[in-house]
Amino acid sequence: MxxxxxxxxxxxxxxxxxxxxxxxxxxxxxxxxxxxxxxxxxxxxxxxxxxxxxxxxxxxxxxxxxxxxxxxxxxxxxxxxxxxxxxxxxxxxxxxxxxxxxxxxxxxxxxxxxxxxxxxxxxxxxxxxxxxxxxxxxxxxxxxxxxxxxxxxxxxxxxxxxxxxxxxxxxxxxxxxxxxxxxxxxxxxxxxxxxxxxxMPPIEEETLFRILKDLFPDAKDAGLKQICGFFMDLQLKASHNEITTKALDLRGLIGAIRTIRAGLSPIQALAMGIVNKSFDAFEREIIGDIVETRIPEGWSSADIF
Ligand SMILES: Nc1ncnc2c1ncn2[C@@H]1O[C@H](COP(=O)(O)OP(=O)(O)OP(=O)(O)O)[C@@H](O)[C@H]1O
Ligand SMILES: [Mg+2]
Missing domain, CATH: 3.40.50.300 (P-loop containing nucleotide triphosphate hydrolases)
Structure with missing residues (x-):
């Protein structure tokens, strides 16, 4: 079987x-x-x-x-x-x-x-x-x-x-x-x-959390939840056409979490995995704001892992 x-x-x-x-x-x-x-x-x-x-x-x-x-x-x-x-x-x-x-x-x-x-x-x-x-x-x-x-x-x-x-x-x-x-x-x-x-339906918050937990069993639940919430915010903005789908990149998000595990701060990691996927200065600013509302600036790798 x-x-x-x-x-x-x-x-x-x-x-x-x-x-x-x-x-x-x-x-x-x-x-x-x-x-x-x-x-x-x-x-x-x-x-x-x-x-x-x-x-x-x-x-x-x-x-x-x-x-x-x-x-x-x-x-x-x-x-x-x-x-x-x-x-x-x-x-x-x-x-x-x-x-x-x-x-x-x-x-x-x-x-x-x-x-x-x-x-x-x-x-x-x-x-x-x-x-x-x-x-x-x-x-x-x-x-x-x-x-x-x-x-x-x-x-x-x-x-x-x-x-x-x-x-x-x-x-x-x-x-x-x-x-x-x-x-x-x-x-x-x-x-x-x-x-x-x-x-294929857009990803739901609960599913996203399970996927991330499968990939990163060593991550803290509270930290991962913040990251999931951030991704849901992005998805919502994209569905309202406030941003394009360039930054709505789950692979990028997973890559970013890997670099957080390796020691980067969440802000640095999300810049590489998500924010910088957009090459439009205005859009990058909006995405940067979404990051800020979910991820406290002082967070380090230790807040997620
Ligand atoms: N329903 C889901 N179940 C499990 N993993 C998912 C699901 N949705 C998205 N993923 C995650 O998204 C990532 C990308 O999945 P996949 O390559 O199948 O996407 P895709 O739809 O083929 O994308 P693309 O159109 O860009 O090729 C996977 O690594 C996986 O972690
Ligand atoms: Mg594919």
Whole structure:
């Protein structure tokens, strides 16, 4: 049984759903060749309802698209799902130069013969992997159109110049997309219609506290709570468009707390992790004020750790 089951049970995830995932696992053995791709994620995902929606859709053979603001746990969720379902992971990052051959495969010479060097989508289809199509909206539409038949009820991958292959029963695709980043595009309708879409909610204070406590078990609760409150203030201001989302950076916050643990003062650390992420002097001032209202100037590392 998967070691994360207990965690999800504790979060209150539907027992029947967990049983069905177990049945899925038991019914789909993983090929020895790709066993090393079945990876335990570093971070557990918090969010019972989102987890239930995603897992139910996957059990029903659907592909899912996780859309949301940055650092809402899209990749954390995708990796947690792959681990809970016991499947090998294929992480495929999309960018403007992604083309169909980088997804499916390219011709190569072996023993004086042209043959296919399989790409990640091909391997995912063959071994029944969970393919994480990361930032799928960064790619050009014609690059992803090769995935259409793989993503809908046909479940086939047409490899140009080779045979069509049928997808392994356990193969699923999880797209992630972020709105708001520069360079992101709208996904075209044909592609979106092949996914069930989950809109990732903004982080709640209690969840944030649990995430930080997991990462920093040695931190003082009172100090961490102040930091959580600070982040919630930022989120609120961003939702009212008083500041942009540049500074609303959970990764930056986590990085800042690491440097507090290493001895920096909270003010110094938050300057690097959050405030300076904005390159607009006026906005930096607003964010600096938010820091001041939550974090006393005299605080040192010892007030948090
Ligand atoms: N619901 C959550 N459960 C667990 N961790 C979370 C959650 N939401 C955010 N995080 C934290 O946010 C960090 C970033 O998560 P992740 O990389 O999955 O975000 P993302 O949504 O893919 O962001 P981006 O759009 O920038 O790629 C993680 O390190 C994790 O600590
Ligand atoms: Mg991501």
């Amino acid at each position: 998967c070691d994360l089951f207990a965690e999800y049970r504790e979060q209150g995830v539907n027992e029947k759903l967990l049983k069905e995932i177990e049945t899925f696992r038991a019914g789909h053995a993983v090929d020895q060749k790709v066993q090393n791709r079945v990876m335990r994620p570093d971070i557990r995902f918090y969010g019972k309802e989102i987890f239930e929606m995603a897992a139910t859709a996957l059990l029903e053979g659907q592909n899912i698209l996780l859309s949301g603001a940055k650092a809402t746990g899209k990749n954390v969720l995708a990796e947690n799902l792959a681990w809970v379902f016991g499947r090998p992971v294929y992480n495929i990052s999309f960018h403007v130069n992604t083309d169909s051959s980088s997804l499916i495969g390219t011709d190569t010479f072996r023993n004086n013969e042209v043959c296919l060097r399989p790409g990640p989508v091909y391997d995912c289809a063959v071994y029944g992997g969970f393919g994480i199509l990361d930032e799928i909206n960064m790619a050009k539409n014609d690059a992803v159109s090769v995935l259409h038949a793989a993503l809908d009820f046909r479940r086939i991958l047409d490899v140009p110049g080779y045979e069509k292959i049928e997808l392994h029963d356990a193969a699923r695709f999880i797209g992630t997309m972020n709105y708001g980043y520069a360079g992101t595009r709208e996904l075209n309708e044909a592609l979106v219609s092949r996914f069930l879409v989950i809109d």
